[in-house]
Amino acid sequence: MRKLKFLTTTLVLSIALISCSDDDDTNTTDEPTADYQTQVFASNNSNGNVTMYDTSDPNNVSTKTFLTLSTDAEGVYYDASTDQLTQASRTFLQLNSYADIGISNDGITLNIAASGSADLVSPRDIAVNGSVYVVSDNSDVDGDPTTADGRFFIYTKAGDQFTLRNTVTVNFAVWGIEFVGNNLYAVVDKTNEVALFTNFASENTTDATITATKRVAIEGIVRTHGLGFDDDTMILTDIGDAAVDSDGAFHIISDFETKFNAVANGETLVVANNQIRVAGSATFLGNPVSADFDSETNTVFIAERANGGGRVLTYTNADVGGNIAPTVNSELSGASAVYAQVTEL
Template sequence: MKSIKFLAMAAIVSFGMVSCSDDDDNGGEIPSEDLRVELYASSNTDGNVTKYDMSDMSNTTSEMFVTLSTDSEGLYYDDDTNELTLSSRAPLQLNTYANIDAATDGVTLNATISSSPVLLSPRDLAVNDDIYVVSDNADVDGDTTTNDGRLFVFVKGDNGFTLRNTVTVDFAVWGIEFVGNNLYAVVDKTNQLAVFTNFSASNTTDATVAASKTITVEGIVRTHGIGYDDGTMILTDIGDAAVDNDGGFHIITDFDSKFSGVADGGTLAVSDQVRVAGSNTFLGNPISAEFDSDTNTVFIAERANGGGRVLAFTNADAGGNIAPSVNNTLSGASSLYFYSE
C-alpha cells in the first residue's frame, strides 16, 4: 500500500466478507449509507485516478478523476485534510489535490500544492505524518550492471513540498511501506525485503545508506508490491515480468514477530506464509498491494494481465488458485490506496 491507514469502526467487518455469502441479510452492503469505503488507483497509461466505491463488494462502482499527470505511480489519501497526493512520472513531481470527497466522475483535478520536478522514475509513495517518501528506480551511478536506487524524502507544508534529502541505497527499489517509524522496502529484481529502522529521524541528509536488515522471502521469484495493516504484511510476486499469468501474492500474518525472528541475511520460510497464485487469480505482474484487516481483504493493482486490473481477494487465508471477489479492468493499473471510515 504503503502508508498509514485510517481504518475504524468494527462495522466495516461486515462489508467485504459478507458480500460473498448468499444468505446474508443485507446483501453485502454496509448498513450506513454515509460510510466511505474507497479504493484509489493510479495508472501508468493516462496518469488519472480512479476511485472505487467498495461499500458493496458485489456491486462496486467507480469514478475517474483527470489529473495533469500523464503517468502516475504512488498515491496517498489524507482524510484529515481531504487531500489526495499523487506521485507523477510525467511531470516528475508530487501533486496534491484538495476536496476529494466532492470530486465527481470525469472532473479535472487541479493541484493545490506541488513539489519541484526532481523525481526521475518514481514507483511508490509512503507517508508518515508530514514526511512523504518516494521510491525511485532510476539508475544512480550510470552503470546498469549494478543495482541501486533512491528514496526521495519530502516534507509537506502549507505552501508545498520541500525536498529534505535523498537517500541512495545499494539495491533497485520499488514498493515501500511505513510500519510505525520503520520503512520497509522491497528489493526489486529479487525475493528480498529490507527495512530501515526509524527511517525519517535517522536519515536527514543526502547519503548512501545500508538497510538495517534484509531478509529473503522464500517462495517469491521477484517482489514488487507491499501492503501492511494490523500485523499482516502482503508482498506481491511478479514472477517473470514478460509473462502475464505467473504472478501471485503472499500473506504473512503475525509479520512483526516473524520478521524479527529472522536474522539479517536469513530466510523467512514459505511455511510461515500463505501464497495465492494460479490461472484463476488473473495475476501476472501484481505491482501494488493494499490490505484491510477489518474485512480481511487483499487489494491488488495488476499491471500486465488484460492490460491492467484492480482486484480484490476476500478470505484468501487458505491460499491457492482462487478467483478474485472483485475484478475491474483498469488500463495501466499501477498503485493503490485503501481508505475507510
C-alpha cells in the same frame, strides 16, 4: 500503504450523496460488507488519472474517474483528514496533491492543493509518516546498469508545498515501500527480498548512501514488487517473470514483525507455518505491482499491471490461500498503484 481508518458521519454522508458512474468492466463474486465503506484509489501508467472504486457492496461496485495533470503516475496516497490525494507524477517528476476528493464528481479535473519541484527521475511508490513523504525511485543512480542501486526522495509537506528535505541512495533497486510506525520496509527489486530501515526519517536527514538495517529473503517469491501492511499483517506481491501475464501471486504474512525479527540478516523467512500464497489461473495475477490490506474487512487490494492490460483486484478472506478468484475484478489500463480507504460506518 498505511491506511487511516476513521469514523466521521459528515464525510460518509457527503460521499454517499455523490452520484457515481457504474463500471461495466467490473466483475464481482461476493456478498456486501454492510458495516464499512471501502474506497480504492488507483493510479495508472496509461493516462495518469485517478480512478476511485467504491467496493462497499462487491455486487454493486461504482467508480469515479478524476482527471489529473499527469499522463503517467505511480504511487497514490489519500489523506482522509484533509480530503487530499497525492500522486507521484512520472510525467512531471514531482509530487502533486489534489483537493476535495470527497466532493468531486466523476470526470472532474482535480484542483491542485500542493506540489513539489521536479526532482524525481523514475518514481514508483509513496510512503507517508506524518508530514514526511518518501518516494522510491528506481532510476539508475550511478549510470552503470550492472550495479544495483536506487534512491529514496524524502519530502516534507507543509501547506501547499512539498519540500525535498534530502535524498538517500541504497545498494539495491527499489520499488514498493511502506512505513510501519517509524520503520520503513522496502522491496529489494529484482529479488525476493525485503529490506528494513529502522527509524528511517529521523536517522537519515542528509544526502547520503545508506545500508539497510536488515534484509530478509521471502521463500516462495520470485520477484517482489508491492507491499501493504495493516494490523501486523504484511502483503507481498510476486510478479514472477515480468514478461508473463499469468504467473503472479501474493503472500500473506500475519504476525509479520515478529516473524521478520526472528530471521537473521541475510537469511530466509520460510513458507511453512509463516506464509499463505495466493496464485493460479483463477486469480488474474500476472504482474501485481502494488498492494494494500485492510484487517477489519480482511481484504487485499492489488494493482495488476499485465493481465488484461491492467486490473484493480480485491480479495476478501484471501487467507484461505491457493488459486482463488478475486471478489472484485475491474479492468484498468496500466494500473500501477492502489490505496484503500476503509471507513467504519
